[in-house]
Amino acid sequence: MHAPEEGKLRVGFTELIDLAAEKVGGKALLASDEFFAGKENLLKPGRGVFIPDKYTEQGKWMDGWESRRKRVPGHDWCILQLGLPGVLRGVDVDTNHFVGNFPEYASVDALEVEGSPSAQSLVDAKWTRILPQLRLQGGSRNLFPILSEQRWTHLRLNIYPDGGVARFRVHGEVRPDxxxxxxxxxxxxxxxxxxxxxxxxxxxxxxxxxxxxxxxxxxxxxxxxxxxxxxxxxxxxxxxxxxxxxxxxxxxxxxxxxxxxxxxxxxxxxxxxxxxxxxxxxxxxxxxxxxxxxxxxxxxxxxxxxxxxxxxxxxxxxxxxxxxxxxxxxxxxxxxxxxx
Incomplete structure (x- = not known):
């Protein structure tokens, strides 16, 4: 059961602008695996659609980011550049249409870096954990408040151990220069x-x-x-x-x-x-x-x-x-x- 304060945050933060959305310049830079569905789908508008009879050479077509089934230790991740750098108030890890293939858990790391660093250089950067590893529900919007007051430019969505996420929304307040x-x-x-x-x-x-x-x-x-x-x-x-x-x-x-x-x-x-x-x-x-x-x-x-x-x-x-x-x-x- 969630505390009343958390409930208020859950209602409020979704009214704020999505700092990572494709339409404001957000980019999916690099993913550990995107075998079934591309990372770019995470930032597209809408909640994603499901087309029952649509397949690709890799397997079932899915409107989201989906990694293959992991057969070795570890977890998958995707690095994102915010279109509008700012202070985060909450994230929405939307597993819409991912029901037998959604990740069991997710966490979020953040980074503030200026300029245009290469995606590969960010892999080993000094990330800050802003959302601990939390359980997800399949076919659902998983809403999590963020309590950090720092300005961030990049995020890393971690999923455990693998699977698919339809959309990733990052609600917050813009902090420009x-x-x-x-x-x-x-x-x-x-x-x-x-x-x-x-x-x-x-x-x-x-x-x-x-x-x-x-x-x-x-x-x-x-x-x-x-x-x-x-x-x-x-x-x-x-x-x-x-x-x-x-x-x-x-x-x-x-x-x-x-x-x-x-x-x-x-x-x-x-x-x-x-x-x-x-x-x-x-x-x-x-x-x-x-x-x-x-x-x-x-x-x-x-x-x-x-x-x-x-x-x-x-x-x-x-x-x-x-x-x-x-x-x-x-x-x-x-x-x-x-x-x-």
Missing amino acids: LTRLTHANGSVDLAAAENGGTVSACNDAFFGPKDNLILPGRAANMGEGWETRRKRLLPGFDWIVVKLAVPGSVERVEVDTAHYKGNFPESASLEGITLREPVVDFANAHDLVWTELLPRTKLQADHRHDFESELKAKGPFTHVRLKIFPDGGVSRLRVHGRPA
């Missing part, structure tokens, strides 16, 4: 996840996760943005709050509705605020006084909207709130400015 960010000569995207921006809250994320709004690059399809359900009680609006990487003055804003054609918002507005204390419940924080940056402005389908002269205030701000009227999808929000 703040010296580089605060000494930047030009403007930077203060909202970007790679710079340390985080989505604090939103009122609805039925079709598209909230964190998609601030991920790197442009969305590849409609599934890679933030999208709310259809609003049936009008008038009204949906909203999302982004905590900027550092307090800053806003110079230009980009609202990208890429791929949203029959479901883009009719209009949008943007507000800013400076908060000295954290707010836990933005939905009910009615006493907050927001400053209008961008008045309610009509949007277009599948379009990159740039706003500069239209901005009514510059800040500095610690948070921004995007409102969309009445509902719909936005693929990316960029808040270009200068750290205060």
Whole structure:
């Protein structure tokens, strides 16, 4: 039976961004064995699929990372590079569809190293154990909180003794190079996840996760943005709050509705605020006084909207709130400015 504190962590950390995901630049660098299924599958989106009649020359095709049956002492492992270095709050070792071939146990080691070291050079690096060897369940999301406060750049997933894992999620908080960010000569995207921006809250994320709004690059399809359900009680609006990487003055804003054609918002507005204390419940924080940056402005389908002269205030701000009227999808929000 898990302690109440652990239960709270289990619920909370899965809401944080996946620092290892393929779509944020995460990479599977090296594995001790990937005979049946490649290590790259660990970081792909979704939970993995199962196709009963699909086989390869090696055997049954599986949507995950799977090593052969070990006939010698030892265990298998996979070294991963985080796309977004940061502090870990929990991991999800997902054994979806691996039921007779999942590992009995798993553990996680971590490393902080700058630059681009070769994968082979990391094998004998000085790793730190951040998750002890724990029992796994087959066909399940195995959620484990991480209690380390250190910043990490690489992880090693160890499985005992062998077997298959469908996906490996690493939830946490981005810790960018703040010296580089605060000494930047030009403007930077203060909202970007790679710079340390985080989505604090939103009122609805039925079709598209909230964190998609601030991920790197442009969305590849409609599934890679933030999208709310259809609003049936009008008038009204949906909203999302982004905590900027550092307090800053806003110079230009980009609202990208890429791929949203029959479901883009009719209009949008943007507000800013400076908060000295954290707010836990933005939905009910009615006493907050927001400053209008961008008045309610009509949007277009599948379009990159740039706003500069239209901005009514510059800040500095610690948070921004995007409102969309009445509902719909936005693929990316960029808040270009200068750290205060």
